[in-house]
Every structure is written in structure tokens, then in C-alpha cells.
Amino acid sequence: MGTELDPVLIHHIVNTLGWPDLRPLQRAAVAPLVAGDDALLLAPTAGGKTEAASFPILTRMAAEHWTGTSVLYLCPLKALLNNLEPRLERYAGWIGRRVGLWHGDVKMGGRRNILAERPDILLTTPESLESMLVSTKVDHRAFFAGLRTVIVDEVHAFAGDDRGWHLLAVLERLTHLVGRPLQRVGLSATVGNPRQLLEWLQGASAGTRPCEVVAPDLPVSVSGTVPPGDIELDYVGSLDNAAKVIAALHAGQKRLVFCEARQTVEELGEMLRGHGITTFLSHASLSTDERRRSEQAFAEARDCVIVSTSTLELGIDVGDLDRVIQIDAPSTVASFLQRLGRTGRRADAVRNCLFLTLKGETLVEAAALLKLWGSGWVEPVTPTPEPRHIVAQQMMALCLQEHQVGDQTWRQWWNGLPPFDDSAEPIVRHLAREGYLDSDAGMHFIGSEAEKRFGRRHFMGMTAVFLGAPEFTVLVGRSELGKIDPYLLVEEVKGPRRLLLSGRSWQVTYIDWKRRRCFVEPVDSGGRARWTSRGLAGAGYELARAMRDVLLGADPPVQLTRRAVDRLADEREQSASLVHPGGNVILRDKSGDLKWWTWAGFRANATLTATLSEVTDPGQQFNDQYIRLREDLTSAAWRELTADANSRLCLPEVNKRALNGLKFSEALPERLAVATLAARLADLRGAERVLEEPTRFVTIA
CATH class of the missing domain: 1.10.10 (Arc Repressor Mutant, subunit A)
Structure with a gap:
């Protein structure tokens, strides 16, 4: 037990929680946090990071007699804050302190109570924090006068996009406002660059304040060893087949199924219910109440399934899980680690994940991701450039x-x-x-x-730095069910207009176009789901290269079903002319199309397409794997025109219409807005690595 902790806390840790000792992370975090150092606490999901941060900070609070709101606890999701509130309220109550919750779903009465009697710890999001700073109803100088420490949960979820820049900027304004440095503590799952992530979190004070990465729970990577976990890779060919497999396996167990799209969640949920499986759903377009009811019911049940997008990837508690099932593949190894960490929490259990892939392409992608995971590689978290x-x-x-x-x-x-x-x-x-x-x-x-x-x-x-897609609110009577893409309300249909939401079909009875509302009533079947994705698609360099390795014969260090082995063999045979272990391939097919198979990822290929405009197709066609070249290009012209390419790499071209997806871009000079998007679309290092490789011309007769 950490002897530097407050004696009252130690008493309750032993007698109320019944813990004989702290976990390694919790022990290691005590000294630096009690000393006031900045820190990044790293541990897998359910690794005790909340306690590792809160116990030392509560100790400081008691020993130094902090008053007013002295600690901010920031999370990326409101649901995660709701989940943490009772736990932190309990811990703070042991030393006579209070916790408050402030976010967009907290009613005005709750906010007035917080302003009237400031809690010692405030749980909030960066957006709600900024709302407090700009609100005329909050005396922000008085409210934050006692602020000492900021804890940022799931900090990796902020750092890789614009919410991270927004978070840092608001923290710097708070630091200037209170006139003293604020201790910054980040909590994160495994990342590939923890020291850089901590320095990022320190912001303007990086290099001037003591800091420490605390990560004793993470295994030391040993070359040739595979991380622990019971992982199986299967190929099922369709979502309907996936539903049949899920319905047939693991009877009596609690299963969390991850999908990469809300539409897939809805369709799979409906299919599983059709197989008689008790099924719950969770995704961002369901109403807060609908999701909360679903997650609570799942947490209290046993023989059931919850189907979710990444909304349940972070540390929201849905009870003791038996199985995680993944439809196709997540976009990153870090995301997979978060999902894998949902299982194996009991002493007699192991972490497990069953991949059910629907297409040959996604089978290859899943195998590539598992190959990277097996090597111990995790993506570095890097801030978005030029915000x-x-x-x-x-x-x-x-x-x-x-x-x-x-x-x-x-x-x-x-x-x-x-x-x-x-x-x-x-x-x-x-x-x-x-x-x-x-x-x-x-x-x-x-x-x-x-x-x-x-x-x-x-x-x-x-206060929000992302543009949300325009959606219509769906209501059953007066109860909000969720939100849908307006396309579903304007597309041509024969017969009644039906929607699929919360895994059930609904018939549209009335559309309020002015207020963007849609009223529905339940029907047995026939509903459709759809949402428009606004993000940049595409794999990164490492994942695309791992896909090439898989096609060249590399297998991930996991169990493959016979179906997966057979389909992988088919994919390798079909792609034999597109990959080569000695470099990349320029292939002319029977129709005369010329494609440069780089296997470099979307951003590297965007960079190469812009740089080599004299050899690429005028239509600027490229994806994760290849770039279309001019049909009249010869190998001699290729060598001449690309000889100096590495010395003249340039940023990708940006369609000005794409600026509509960059919030506040209208408040920038157009040239700077375009330059911002171009920098985010580029992968200069990946492009360099491709150009350093030998290239062979191949023609299919």
C-alpha cells in the first residue's frame, strides 16, 4: 500500500473496498502525483487508472487544504463521465469532499447547484469547460480560482484530432486565468509514443515542469513474443452469416460485438433478434436515454449480446463480459487493444476476441492488423498538423x-x-x-x-470543433429514439417509408421539416438504416504494408479457421501480380490500365499523386493500395520523371468543397484553410519510403 497516501484513504481502500494492496500502476503513481508532478498513467482497459490518479490527488487535496473547485476531471464522452461520477463521489466522500457533474445533458438545476456550492472535483468535457468560460452566467475567475490539477481521461482519444488542440488551448487559458501552473495528469491505454504524448499534454510548460510516464503494468516487449490473448480469425462472407455464427456460439455468455458503422450495428441487431437472441444496441445516433437503457440492461443481464460502434470502446462499464466479437476489423491496433481489454477481467478468464470478416478484403485487413498486434506494434498518437x-x-x-x-x-x-x-x-x-x-x-x-x-x-x-452531419431527430410520441440521415426521408420509396433504428423497424407517420423532426410508430420489419461518414477514409502506411505482407504469405500469430485459411489462399492467388517482396509493382492489366501498387496507405498515395502529376492519371485516382498512372507511360519515362521525386515532395491537392467539413474554416483566409487540409491529407515520410524502393513494371498478357 502506498504509505504516502492519506491514512483515511488507506483505511477505506483496505476496509471498504477490501483491497489487500494497490495494483502496480496505483503504487507507482503515488509518489509523482503527490509531489505535484505532471504524469501519464498507462495501463490496459480496466487497469485501475482512475484510482491511480484520484487517490494521490485526494491525498494532496487533504494535505494542502485545497478549497473550492480544485480538480477538473475531463473525459471525451458524457457517458464516461456519468459512469465515473458515483465512483469518484464515493472516494471523495471518504475525506469529506464533493464531486459535481457538468455537461450538455445536465439540467439547469444541477448547474445552478454547482455554481452555488462549488464541488471539489468537477467532471466535465473540454467543450462544456469552454462553455463555462464564455458563459455570462458563470463567474469563471471566482469559480476556477482554486484550481490546482487537471486529470484527462482517455487522453489518447483527444491527442490525435482537433479536440486535442482545443483541449490544450483551453487548459492554457485556464492556467493564465488562475496565475499558476496546473498539474496535468493523463490516463491512457497503450500508445506507441508515451513520452511524446505526455510532453504534448504538458503544452506550453513542456520541458519546464517535472513529469513522468508511469506504466509498470504494461508488459515489456520481447522480440518474437506474442501478446497474451485468445484471438481467432474467421471468414463468414456476409452479415447474415455473422449473425448465425454469433447466435450459435457462446450460449449463456455476455458478448460485446463491435461494428465499424452505425448501419451495420442496426442491421446486425435486427438479425440477432430474429434469431431469438436478447440484443441491445449502442451507437452515437441513438438518444442518450435509449443508449443508457440499453447499456444498463446489458450490464444486468447474462445470456445476451450488445452490438456497438466504438462508443463502448472506451472505459464505460457494461458489467463483466465473457466475449468480444469484432465484425471485420477496427482501423487501428490501439482500437483493437481497447476492445480486447474489455474481456479477461476475472481471475479465471483470458482476454479474447473473435473476428468475423465479411469480405476477402476485410479478412486481409484483419490479418494485417493482427500481424502488427502480434509484433507488439501500436500506432503513435500524433497531433493533427497546422490547426x-x-x-x-x-x-x-x-x-x-x-x-x-x-x-x-x-x-x-x-x-x-x-x-x-x-x-x-x-x-x-x-x-x-x-x-x-x-x-x-x-x-x-x-x-x-x-x-x-x-x-x-x-x-x-x-465550443465544438467538429461539424456534425445534418440529422433528423426521430420521436416515438414524445420520447426521442435517436437521429437519422435525412437521405432516408427524401429517397424515393414504394409504399410506406420505414426506418431501422435501435435494431427495430419504424414507419414514418409525420415529418416536421422546419424543426428537423420525424415521428414514427413501430412495425414488424422493412426498416432501413443509413448514415453519412464525414471522416477521411483510408489505411495508414503501416497497416497497408502489413496487408501486402499478408498477401505475400505472412500469417498473424492467432488461430485461423479453415474458412479463413481457404479464403486467404484465394486472396493471395488473386493478388499474386500486385505484390512483390523486393519492392512495389507497376502493373498493366489486359484492358491497358496502368496502376502503381504501392501498398502505402491513403495519405502517402495522396502525396505521391500530387507530387508526380506528370505520370499520374489526370483523374487523380488512388486509394490505400494503388495509384492510377497515365496509360502511355513507359518504364524509361517513369525512371526519368521520378528520378528526383524525393527532393520535391508536395502536399496533396484539396478540393475547396472539402472545406465545408472543416469547422471555422470560413474564419480563415481561403489559402490557409486549404493549406490546413492539405497538411492533414499528407504522409511525406510514407511517400519517401515508397520512392526509396525499387519498382518493377509487369504486364498481364
Whole structure:
């Protein structure tokens, strides 16, 4: 037991929780966190990270007599906050402290209670935190005056996209507001670059404050060893067959099935219910109440299945699971590790996952991902490059927070953190020139254009850095069921219009186009599901290369069913001319099409297509595996035109219509908005590695 912990906490850990000792991570975290150091705590799912962070911080709180709201506990998901609240309330209560919850689903009465009697620990999201900073109803200087520590749960889920930049920027503004450094503690599952992730979390204070990566629970990677886990890879050929397999296996057990799309969740859920399986669903387009009911019912049941997108990948408690089943493959090894970590929590259980792949292509992708996992490789978490649109958002949010900001002093609010430093000056000038900011007597304040574009509902749209797809709310009577893609309401149909939502079919009875609402009633069958994806598709370099290795004969270190072995053999035979162990292939097929099979991933191929415009097809056609080349290209012309390519790599071209998916892009000069998207579409290192390899021309007679 950590002797530096508060004696009252130790008493309750032993007598109330019944723990004879702390876990290795929890023991190792005590000293640095009690000392006030920044830290990144790494452990698999259910590794005790919440206690590893909260027990030492509660010890500091008691020993140093912190008052007011002194700890922020930030999560990426409201559901995760709801799940953590009773546990943290219990721990804080042992030393006479209180926990409060503040996010978009918390009613006004609950918020008023928090403002009237500030809790010692506030659970919230970065978006809700910024809402507090810009709200006229919150005296943010008084409320955050006692702030000492920020705990960021699932920090890897922030760091890889724009929510990470938003999080860092808000933390720097808080640091400037309270006038003291804030201890920053990140909790994360396995990542490939933990030291860099911790330095990222430290923000402007990186290199000036003591910090430590705490990860004693993670196994030391030994060359040639395979991580523990009972993993099986199967090929079933269709979602209907997957439903039959799930229905036939593991009777009496609790199974969590992950799918990569909401539509797949809905369709599989309906199929499983058709097989008589007690089935629950969870995805982002179901209403909060619907998801909560589903997750609670699953947690309390035994012989059942819950089908989910990545919403249940993070640490939301759904009870003691027996099995995880994966339809096709997740997009990253890190995601697979999160899902695998859902199982094996009992002393007599092992972590397990059954992959059910629906197509030959996804079988190869799953095998590639498992090959990377078997080698101990995990993706590094890297911040998105050049977040200029977040700079624009933050400058407007700061003006809302402070009402007016000095035109020479605004940089101080981010304490020198790039890109919120001098490099932001062109963006600030553009905001003032276009009316997003007004200026007078050396001060900036919010302008009429910002009010016009973002001012609805007290600037609520200012705090979210992603654009949500336009969706219609589906209601059964007065109860919200979830949201759907509007395409389902405008496509031509014969007969009644029917939807599939929450794994059940519904008939549309009335559409309120103005308020974007759709009223339904239950029917037996015939519903359809659909949602539009807005993300950038495509595999990364390592996964694409692992797919090539699989096609060249490499097997993942897991159990393969006979169906998987046979289908992999077919895929290898069909792709024999597209892969070569000595480099990449340019193949001319029987129709005359010329394709460069790089197996480099979407972003590397986008970079190569832009750089080698003199040899690529004018239609700019490429995907994860290949780039289409000019049909008249010869091997001699190829060598001549690509000889210096590595010295002139350039960013991919961006269609200006794509700017519609980058929130706040309209608050940037168009050239900077385009440059931001281009930087995010590029993989310069992957492109370099392809160009360093030998290339062979092959013609199919």
C-alpha cells in the first residue's frame, strides 16, 4: 500500500473496498502525483487508472487544504463521465469532499447547484469547460480560482484530432486565468509514443515542469513474443452469416460485438433478434436515454449480446463480459487493444476476441492488423498538423470570455503555446478584417460576423470543433429514439417509408421539416438504416504494408479457421501480380490500365499523386493500395520523371468543397484553410519510403 497516501484513504481502500494492496500502476503513481508532478498513467482497459490518479490527488487535496473547485476531471464522452461520477463521489466522500457533474445533458438545476456550492472535483468535457468560460452566467475567475490539477481521461482519444488542440488551448487559458501552473495528469491505454504524448499534454510548460510516464503494468516487449490473448480469425462472407455464427456460439455468455458503422450495428441487431437472441444496441445516433437503457440492461443481464460502434470502446462499464466479437476489423491496433481489454477481467478468464470478416478484403485487413498486434506494434498518437481553424475559434472564444482583449496582449493567454503565438497574427488580422472581431482603442472584441455565424443559442456552436452531419431527430410520441440521415426521408420509396433504428423497424407517420423532426410508430420489419461518414477514409502506411505482407504469405500469430485459411489462399492467388517482396509493382492489366501498387496507405498515395502529376492519371485516382498512372507511360519515362521525386515532395491537392467539413474554416483566409487540409491529407515520410524502393513494371498478357 502506498504509505504516502492519506491514512483515511488507506483505511477505506483496505476496509471498504477490501483491497489487500494497490495494483502496480496505483503504487507507482503515488509518489509523482503527490509531489505535484505532471504524469501519464498507462495501463490496459480496466487497469485501475482512475484510482491511480484520484487517490494521490485526494491525498494532496487533504494535505494542502485545497478549497473550492480544485480538480477538473475531463473525459471525451458524457457517458464516461456519468459512469465515473458515483465512483469518484464515493472516494471523495471518504475525506469529506464533493464531486459535481457538468455537461450538455445536465439540467439547469444541477448547474445552478454547482455554481452555488462549488464541488471539489468537477467532471466535465473540454467543450462544456469552454462553455463555462464564455458563459455570462458563470463567474469563471471566482469559480476556477482554486484550481490546482487537471486529470484527462482517455487522453489518447483527444491527442490525435482537433479536440486535442482545443483541449490544450483551453487548459492554457485556464492556467493564465488562475496565475499558476496546473498539474496535468493523463490516463491512457497503450500508445506507441508515451513520452511524446505526455510532453504534448504538458503544452506550453513542456520541458519546464517535472513529469513522468508511469506504466509498470504494461508488459515489456520481447522480440518474437506474442501478446497474451485468445484471438481467432474467421471468414463468414456476409452479415447474415455473422449473425448465425454469433447466435450459435457462446450460449449463456455476455458478448460485446463491435461494428465499424452505425448501419451495420442496426442491421446486425435486427438479425440477432430474429434469431431469438436478447440484443441491445449502442451507437452515437441513438438518444442518450435509449443508449443508457440499453447499456444498463446489458450490464444486468447474462445470456445476451450488445452490438456497438466504438462508443463502448472506451472505459464505460457494461458489467463483466465473457466475449468480444469484432465484425471485420477496427482501423487501428490501439482500437483493437481497447476492445480486447474489455474481456479477461476475472481471475479465471483470458482476454479474447473473435473476428468475423465479411469480405476477402476485410479478412486481409484483419490479418494485417493482427500481424502488427502480434509484433507488439501500436500506432503513435500524433497531433493533427497546422490547426489554424482552432486558432480562429480560440481567438473568438477568448473575446467572448473576456469581452475585450488587447490587440498586443492576446498571445499571453496561451503562454507561448504554438500555434497560438506570433504565428497566429495573420489569422487574427483576417478575423478583424472580415468582421469576426471588431477593434477599438487597442482592444479586440467579438464582431458582427461571428455573432451572425456562431451566435445562435448563446454561441453554443463556438465550443465544438467538429461539424456534425445534418440529422433528423426521430420521436416515438414524445420520447426521442435517436437521429437519422435525412437521405432516408427524401429517397424515393414504394409504399410506406420505414426506418431501422435501435435494431427495430419504424414507419414514418409525420415529418416536421422546419424543426428537423420525424415521428414514427413501430412495425414488424422493412426498416432501413443509413448514415453519412464525414471522416477521411483510408489505411495508414503501416497497416497497408502489413496487408501486402499478408498477401505475400505472412500469417498473424492467432488461430485461423479453415474458412479463413481457404479464403486467404484465394486472396493471395488473386493478388499474386500486385505484390512483390523486393519492392512495389507497376502493373498493366489486359484492358491497358496502368496502376502503381504501392501498398502505402491513403495519405502517402495522396502525396505521391500530387507530387508526380506528370505520370499520374489526370483523374487523380488512388486509394490505400494503388495509384492510377497515365496509360502511355513507359518504364524509361517513369525512371526519368521520378528520378528526383524525393527532393520535391508536395502536399496533396484539396478540393475547396472539402472545406465545408472543416469547422471555422470560413474564419480563415481561403489559402490557409486549404493549406490546413492539405497538411492533414499528407504522409511525406510514407511517400519517401515508397520512392526509396525499387519498382518493377509487369504486364498481364
